[in-house]
Structures are given as C-alpha cells and as structure tokens.
Amino acid sequence: MKEIEKTIEEWILFFETEVPKHVTETRWDHIKRVAFYSEELALIHGYEEPKKAYLAGLCHDITKQKKMDIHYELFIEFKVNTEGIPSQALHAYSAPLFINKHFGFFDPEFQSAIQSHTLGNPNPSLLDQIVYAADFLGSDYCQRLQELKDWTIKTKENLHFGIFMKAFKTISLLMEKKEMIHPYTFFTYNFSLQSLKENF
Ligand SMILES: [Fe+2]
Numbered sequence: 001m002k003e004i005e006k007t008i009e010e011w012i013l014f015f016e017t018e019v020p021k022h023v024t025e026t027r028w029d030h031i032k033r034v035a036f037y038s039e040e041l042a043l044i045h046g047y048e049e050p051k052k053a054y055l056a057g058l059c060h061d062i063t064k065q066k067k068m069d070i071h072y073e074l075f076i077e078f079k080v081n082t083e084g085i086p087s088q089a090l091h092a093y094s095a096p097l098f099i100n101k102h103f104g105f106f107d108p109e110f111q112s113a114i115q116s117h118t119l120g121n122p123n124p125s126l127l128d129q130i131v132y133a134a135d136f137l138g139s140d141y142c143q144r145l146q147e148l149k150d151w152t153i154k155t156k157e158n159l160h161f162g163i164f165m166k167a168f169k170t171i172s173l174l175m176e177k178k179e180m181i182h183p184y185t186f187f188t189y190n191f192s193l194q195s196l197k198e199n200f
C-alpha cells in the first residue's frame, strides 16, 4: 500500500522531534533560530511557501555533526560528485541525501537551499538566498553581537544585505586562517555586493 504523502506541516512536526536526535543542544538552538529566520525572511521577501523555508531551516544542519564516513557513504550511494567541496561544507551536501534516504522526503527546492547554505551557488533561487542569510543571522557569531538587531532589520529590508554579510565574514575568516575559498563564495560575495550597490 502506498504511503499517503505528508504535508509540509506534517514534515515540520516530524523533523522537530527527529532533528534534535542528530545534533547537540547548542546546534539544535542554532537550527531553531535558522528555521525561524527562514520563515520570517520568506514572508517578507515574497517566497510563496514560507513553511517550506521553515522546513529547510529546520533540516539544514542535520548531518553537521556526523562523521566523515556518513557523508561519503551518501555521496557514493546518490552518485554526488563533491570534488573541490571543502570539508566544512560537506554536511550541506549530505543533509538532503540523509533526509531522502532515512525519512523519504525529497524536494528539489529544499535540496538546493540546504546544499547551498554554506558555500552559496552561482545561480541561487530565492529560497537558496533566504536560507543562506538565515543561517548567518542565526549563527552563534551573530547572536553574540550587538549589531544583530541592525543586521536583521537590514536583511529584512534587503535580503542581499544578509547574504553579503555572510559571504564577507566567511571570506574574511578563511583568509585569516589562510584557507582556500570556494569560487561559489566569491560569486555570492560579488553577486550580493552588486545587488546592494544597485539598490543604494
Ligand atoms: Fe551548516
């Protein structure tokens, strides 16, 4: 008998109990913030399925604390080429595969947004951009800063502000540590900066 498909709301209820089983409490706190910001930014910036944005935020880091073997097993099984993807971004690529494999949920927009939340991508959809910015506002780094309130307001006014800040901070941090920077992150930096300049 074919299982009746769950609605997005039912998947949210499901993952609200499932995700905490895979991450630490601190990571779960971050995830809840990202889900909240994703829905809020979706509503403000006209993404037609704000609950799907919430769900993407809720699931984006589900494999963040998994061992390397788990990521690579999924990439082999789903034939995903992750050549050139830095280790800190592997969880973004494995999370939608993990969810598909273990829970049977698949949605291409959801997959793309989760996959792009660390590096960005050269052709980001509105949902990709929302989750990318939400991951920044919901980060431990932002939560500790006084600027958070101002950055949240600016990201609500213009989504590219949050996108730019995340790409800028990522690049600065990687340069400080003399680490490689993925071209997608440079692209995201240039693309958001260009959009900000056009708007002001
Ligand atoms: Fe992440």
Ligand SMILES: [Fe+2]
Residues within 6 Å of the ligand: 030, 034, 060, 061, 135
């Ligand atoms: Fe995250």
